[in-house]
Amino acid sequence: MDIKNLITFIHVAELRSFTKAGDKLGYSQSTVSFQIRQLENELGVPLFERINRTVTLTSHGSRLLQSAYKINEVLQDFEHEKEQETEISGKVRLAMADSLCNEVIRRVFPELHKNYPGIKLECISAGTQEMFRLLNQNEADLMYTLDSHIYDTNFAILQESRISMHFVCAADNPLAERDRVPVEELAKQPFLLTEKGMSYRRLMDEQLAARSLEIKPVFVSGNADLICHLVEHGAGLSLLPDYVTRPYVEKGRLRYVHVPEIRLEVWTQLLHHRDKWISEAMGIVIDYLHRCVL
Numbered sequence: 078m079d080i081k082n083l084i085t086f087i088h089v090a091e092l093r094s095f096t097k098a099g100d101k102l103g104y105s106q107s108t109v110s111f112q113i114r115q116l117e118n119e120l121g122v123p124l125f126e127r128i129n130r131t132v133t134l135t136s137h138g139s140r141l142l143q144s145a146y147k148i149n150e151v152l153q154d155f156e157h158e159k160e161q162e163t164e165i166s167g168k169v170r171l172a173m174a175d176s177l178c179n180e181v182i183r184r185v186f187p188e189l190h191k192n193y194p195g196i197k198l199e200c201i202s203a204g205t206q207e208m209f210r211l212l213n214q215n216e217a218d219l220m221y222t223l224d225s226h227i228y229d230t231n232f233a234i235l236q237e238s239r240i241s242m243h244f245v246c247a248a249d250n251p252l253a254e255r256d257r258v259p260v261e262e263l264a265k266q267p268f269l270l271t272e273k274g275m276s277y278r279r280l281m282d283e284q285l286a287a288r289s290l291e292i293k294p295v296f297v298s299g300n301a302d303l304i305c306h307l308v309e310h311g312a313g314l315s316l317l318p319d320y321v322t323r324p325y326v327e328k329g330r331l332r333y334v335h336v337p338e339i340r341l342e343v344w345t346q347l348l349h350h351r352d353k354w355i356s357e358a359m360g361i362v363i364d365y366l367h368r369c370v371l
Contacts, residue, residue: 078119080152082112083145086124089113090142093132166195167358172208173200173221174276175299177345180320181221185365196358202299204275212350218359219349221366223318224276226344236347236367241319242277244334245326247311253332260288260338267313269296269304277343281316284339305331318343 088098089109099109117124124138134142173181178200186198201217205224211217212232220232223240244263246252252266264285270292271278285291295313298304301321308315309330325331347366349355355363 079112079115080148082116083148085109085112086116086138087142087145087149089125089132090134090138090145095132164195165193165357165361166197167356168197168199169219169356169359169362170199170201170211170217171219171221171362172203172211172217174205174223175202176271176276176301176318176321177221177223178202179300179302181366181369184369189362189365193358193361196361198362204272212348212353215350215353218353219347219363219366222276222346222348223343224346225280225342227346227348231351232348233351233353234346234348235363236345238345240343240345242316242341242343243319243322244314244316244336244339245305245308245322245331246314246334247309248329248332250311250314250332250334252314252334255335257335257337260285260290260336263314263334263336263339264290264292268292268294269298269307269313269315270294271301271304272297272299275299277316277318277341280341280343281339284341288338316341 085098085102085104088101089095092098092101095109095113096106098104099106102109104112113124120137120141122137123135124141126133126135182198182200189196189198201211203211205222205227208217208220208222209229209232212220219235226237228234244258252258273279273282282291296304296307301317304315304317305322305325307313309325314334322331326333347363349359
């Protein structure tokens with residue numbers, strides 16, 4: 078039995094018209110008539126009485142209609158289950174530097190969630206060494222670092238790019254007018270910084286320590302936007318990635334402070350453990366992260 082003929086039969090029975098059934102299904106009236114005739118020939122019984130352009134179910138047609146409803150319901154359930162199976166779902170655990178989280182997730186998540194609502198993204202804020210531990214213990218699927226360049230054969234690098242960094246101050250700070258600021262003078266300024274040991278903060282501390290210098294910040298936070306706001310209002314200086322400070326600098330709210338003696342090479346890298354199985358959901362998250370250029 079052709080299922081299409083059975084669906085056509087249901088529509089003719091409900092609408093009591095071959096023409097209306099054809100209009101709803103996108104068939105011509107002759108096609109509807111042919112399908113019903115095929116069904117009647119196959120079953121060997123008349124299904125409709127056609128008198129003076131009226132269409133009425135026969136007793137055989139009435140019994141078939143009840144069975145047809147059940148068959149159609151089973152088909153619809155099957156189609157729904159099939160659609161559910163094709164919808165990509167799953168949880169992806171992304172470990173990343175706190176100062177990256179706001180910028181990356183803001184750019185990536187809205188479109189990802191719109192197109193793949195079945196994918197759940199869990200962000201884990203951590204330092205680089207903690208990220209390695211999470212991947213090694215399979216407590217995270219991906220790590221997105223903001224640190225010195227990492228090369229470890231246990232981890233696959235999916236994406237990497239070098240990130241520009243600058244010291245910044247308020248627009249009216251006298252340091253902004255100078256071509257260069259000695260590192261000794263810089264270290265005496267009040268600073269607002271990210272947590273100690275976190276990525277570029279650690280790299281800066283290492284270079285200062287090599288000169289027997291240390292910055293003791295007046296404020297510490299993982300919230301880079303909050304730090305920018307406080308620096309703008311004269312609370313002190315900071316060291317932040319250009320992707321964070323660029324909007325403030327372009328609007329004249331922050332200025333760069335030039336300290337040639339401090340040269341930081343900072344990279345973003347997206348990695349996973351080389352033995353990690355990449356699920357469909359994980360592959361899609363990777364694809365969206367690839368599109369995020371800081």
